Amino acid sequence: MIIYCTGSKGGDAAYKKLHKDIIDYTESLGHTVLAELSNKFSSTIPLTENQIYKRNLKWIDGSKIILAEVSGSTLEVGFEIAYAILERKIPVLALLIADVQISNMLSGCDSALLTIQKYNDPVEMKSIIKTFINKIDNS
Numbered sequence: 001m002i003i004y005c006t007g008s009k010g011g012d013a014a015y016k017k018l019h020k021d022i023i024d025y026t027e028s029l030g031h032t033v034l035a036e037l038s039n040k041f042s043s044t045i046p047l048t049e050n051q052i053y054k055r056n057l058k059w060i061d062g063s064k065i066i067l068a069e070v071s072g073s074t075l076e077v078g079f080e081i082a083y084a085i086l087e088r089k090i091p092v093l094a095l096l097i098a099d100v101q102i103s104n105m106l107s108g109c110d111s112a113l114l115t116i117q118k119y120n121d122p123v124e125m126k127s128i129i130k131t132f133i134n135k136i137d138n139s
Helices: 013-028 049-061 075-087 122-137
Strands: 002-007 032-034 065-069 092-097 114-119
Touching: 002 013, 002 049, 002 075, 013 032, 013 065, 013 122, 049 075, 065 075, 065 122, 075 092, 092 122, 114 122
Parallel strands: 002 032, 002 065, 065 092, 092 114
Antiparallel strands: none
């Protein structure tokens, strides 16, 4: 399955690591992961803002599901989630650390395409991801 993974790419290094952990785990399950932090898609030439925008939308368009680490979410992640749900009708799993609060816009979203799950540790996070992927795969 082709899966787009998004999350914090700057700021707090711990959130960036969580995003990278999701990418690595999802790839270990045998899925094709489209993500800026994936080792498979590193660019030697810096991309312009417009190139990044177009690339990310193309990646979302080509994905069956979106996995989003939102503990340290950014405007970029929120935009990508909204685009996936509202424009492309793609299911999104938003993951966050159990003691982190998210915005009312995300927690108040009543779309059946958005699943928000909190986790306490990497083992629980991986279990949630695997369950979500299996649910989508079997639907």
